[in-house]
Amino acid sequence: MIRYDLLCGDGHGFDAWFRSASDFDSQEARGLLSCPACGSVDVRKALMAPALASARSRGGDEPVTPEAESPPVSLVSGRDEKLRGLLRELKAHVRQTSEDVGERFPEVARQMHAEEIEHRPIRGRATAQEAKALLEEGVPVYPLPAFPEDEN
Ligand SMILES: [Zn+2]
Numbered sequence: 001m002i003r004y005d006l007l008c009g010d011g012h013g014f015d016a017w018f019r020s021a022s023d024f025d026s027q028e029a030r031g032l033l034s035c036p037a038c039g040s041v042d043v044r045k046a047l048m049a050p051a052l053a054s055a056r057s058r059g060g061d062e063p064v065t066p067e068a069e070s071p072p073v074s075l076v077s078g079r080d081e082k083l084r085g086l087l088r089e090l091k092a093h094v095r096q097t098s099e100d101v102g103e104r105f106p107e108v109a110r111q112m113h114a115e116e117i118e119h120r121p122i123r124g125r126a127t128a129q130e131a132k133a134l135l136e137e138g139v140p141v142y143p144l145p146a147f148p149e150d151e152n
Contacts, residue, residue: 008035009042091144098123106130113139 004024005015012035018024024045027033033043098121101108105124111117126134126141134141 005046006043007046008038008040010038010040012037013046094123094144097121100124106134109134109139109141
C-alpha cells in the first residue's frame with residue numbers, strides 16, 4: 001500500500017491509499033479520484049508526496065504490533081503439589097471409611113445430627129446451598145476437594 005498526498009485543482013490537500021503507483025495512475029486516468037472537500041476530479045499528486053507521507057507518519061517507524069496474547073496460566077508450586085497429595089489421601093481415607101449416601105447426604109446428615117439414626121461416617125453429594133444450610137443448622141459437613149480424575 002502506498003499513501004499519496006493529493007491536491008485538487010482548488011488547492012485542497014488530502015491523502016489516499018493505493019495498492020501501487022499504477023493503481024493511482026489508473027484511478028486518476030478513469031476519473032475515479034475526487035477531492036473530498038469539493039468533489040473535483042482534477043486531482044494530482046502533491047509535489048512532495050512520497051517524502052511527506054513518510055515524514056508525516058506519527059511516532060516514527062515503530063511497527064504496530066498487537067501485544068502477544070497471554071492466556072492465564074497457573075504454576076503449581078511444590079508446596080501445592082504436596083498439599084494436593086494430602087487432600088488426595090484425605091479423600092481416599094474418607095472413601096474407605098465412610099458410606100456413600102449420594103444424593104441423600106443432607107437428609108442423612110440431618111437425621112444423624114438429630115440423633116434419629118446412629119452416627120457413622122458418610123459422604124455424598126450436597127449442593128453449595130444445602131451444605132450452607134447444614135452448617136447453619138450446626139451439622140458439621142466438610143467439602144471434599146474435586147479432582148479432575150473424579151470425572152471418571
Ligand atoms: Zn478540492
